[in-house]
Amino acid sequence: MIRHAGARAFQGLVVLLAASFAIYMLLGLMPGDPIDLMASGNPLITPDDMRRLRELHGLDRPLSARYLEWLSALLHGDLGYSRIFSKPVLATVGPYLANTAALMLAAFALALAIGLPLGLLAAARRGGALDAAINAFAFVSAAIPTFWLGLLLIVLFAVLLGWLPASALPPPGSDGFWDHAKALVLPVATLAIVEAGEYARHMRAAASEALAQDWVRTARAKGASERRVLLHHVLRNALVPVATVAALGFGGLFSGALVTETIFAYPGMGKLIYDAILASDFNLALACLLMAAFLVIAANFAADLVYAALDPRVGSGSGDES
């Protein structure tokens, strides 16, 4: 197991290195540079200024040289400075990461809390009205555009009813927990509703398959109640494929949700990455994207472990391969 984990960690490092190279090169291949964009908004910037600024920010040097320099600094633990924020990258990312963590973890938990029971319930009542209703919810939630749902919730709960704030951050000065929690309700609901449908569909499929197995029939024959069959026998087995989906989703959490963040004026990682890429802030974009890549790799690794915990055959290497 330790050898396996070590191999996976090494693979992860290689993937991260390759990702950093690919991201750097792709950013470099983007047309235009930030100094052009700066000049387009400031008529006072002269051609001499543009040359000076390109040289100052190293934009006149070959891309490969800049990448090697960045890599060398990284090996010394230095992620560099964000050009657009004039701050160390880590100090820039910190508040955005914290915001994203609060939003996405809450949405992830809520989506699981809604999606998994609904999926299980739909499988248990397969073919019935409840199943049809849950399926309809799942498909509608998957099809609904996030920005539209977000605006709809804002108009309903913030503009018409006035129950909740339209922004995901409370106004400065309202720093209590409840102020923050209240402000997060709408964005969390927006993200959770969209995600919950997907989890419900996966759960329904996995639970339906489990319900058709012999051991479920055996459990019922032994007199287990339907509730016990569902919660103790079906749920655990159905969670194996759902865990993979959830782990992949979790890995993507920290790259943020650009649309939701924009609609709810929430400074999170999605918006930060978007701004960093548009402004060609290489250090910042790389740090954010590598962080997201690292979390995807880590989440996959965690999914392997969860898999093994849920299905002992995976960990022991035994099992029916037919």
Place this chain on the structure above:
Amino acid sequence: MVARARRRRRHEEGSVSPAMRALATLAAALLALVGPAHAQVRDTLTIGITQFPATLHPMIDSMAAKTYVLHMARRPLTTYDKDWKLVCLICVELPTFENGGARRVTLPDGKEGAEVTFRIQADAKWGDGRPVVAKDAILAWDVGRHPRSGVASGEGYRRILKVEAPDEKTVVFTNDRVTFSYNDFSQFDLLPEHVERARFETDPETYKRRTAFDTEPTNPALFNGPYRIAGVQPGASITLEPNAHWAGTKPHFSRIVVRVIENTAALEANLLSGSIDYVAGELGFTLDQALALEKRQGQRFNFEYVPSLLYEHVDLNLDIPAFKDRRVRQALLLALDREALVRQLFEGKQPVARSFVNPRDSIYAADTPAYSFDLARAQALLDAAGYDKVVNGVRQNAGGDRLSFEFGTTAGNRIRETVQQVLQSQWKRAGVEVRIRNEPARVYFGETLRQRRFQMAMYAWFSSPEAVPRTTLHSESIPTEANGWAGQNQPGLADAAMDADIDAVERELDATARKAIWARMQKRYAEEAWVLPLYYRSDPFVVPKWLAGIEPTGHQYYSTLRVEHWRPR
């Protein structure tokens, strides 16, 4: 019967009159109590804008959001007021040659320069109580002219050869030339010497990373305006509170929160839900959104549309043979019904442009030739230019060259894309085909325009009052591979007369003579039609009925420079 009823009503009125009076007195007392309380509710103003400033250092990088916020907290020596006149802000009197505040001097190299003396107001102080002094100007000059300090536009600082401080409150600038804008120091930002000098001198190259404006942005010593920054929520909001050492008009609001909501639909929802009070005209709604909102919520807010210095136009690539012919260029303009366009799309809120000079600018020449829609004349001009044969609706000349061009703008900009379609259909009637080819802003500005790889391009130029168009119209500013594609003269205009006028107008101090040169430039620009003027963009201000004192300027010295006069009605 009716008379009896009237009498009864009078009687009843008379009988309850004392009670009503008592109630009225009570109500008045309550209102008197509620009134101030209501006013206290209005002691916080929340403004919505669509951009968050990346850095708060006034000289590093240029960003509208930063300027908007810092205008509340910092005051430059001079500025342009709402009437577009140069005025003193933190100085005592605007120095001029006439009042002796400025004088011509001979520079060591024998050329003529200008020595300009400013007296800083005696009671001007930073937020920590330290006086604003001449040394603050010297530090700003040191930072601004240093090639590696990261200042975006260094030209203005480099044109100053010397800054001296004969006493604490007097600062003398020696400019390397005599220009009409010798006393315009609106872009010159003072830096608190006692806070920033040591940070700068430690290492000028890394100063931009260690400046207190970004490492401790709530340090009151950084601000000399009516407000100081009291809190920053990265990416979300900036809170301002009154500067205790501000000696000018006392601002009303005890707190101003500038909230950043980039999505304009969400911005509108926040305004309607009361999460924000006011949407900044300079950085808020798009015009079409404001027009739609006015129709639905006109009773809740005051709407004001202020034409700004953003000049929307179509560039013609003058390297293209057809565009070298003035008759073709003029015909393109005559074929456009721009009056109908602004009337239909913008309800007339964005005035049709005649040239690069805004009618609100003092240098505007009212007799600049105007091109009213005249399809017959446009067709006649195209015939005269040799494009007299129409094949499949498109004109071509004897050599088979068709009047068919690619027409680009920024993809995703709804207003521009709509305007583009209108222009396309209007030109089609004249036998000119334009094929729309839009690109994302980054590609469009970063590659296509920069390297002049376009045929027709629609975008906006931004300037300032009486701005010399050296970077946009002088031949030295044509981007080429040799100069690293630097410069903003994208059409490729190389006209000796225009170059000469640009050089001359900069050095002409006599206002009347200068105005004559400006008029000549505008006339030539319009007659030659090197660029097709469309309209001046307007900033839509959506102000709550209760808020007074906001004076939109239309230029880059925003309304927030007079924030101390904002107050509830």
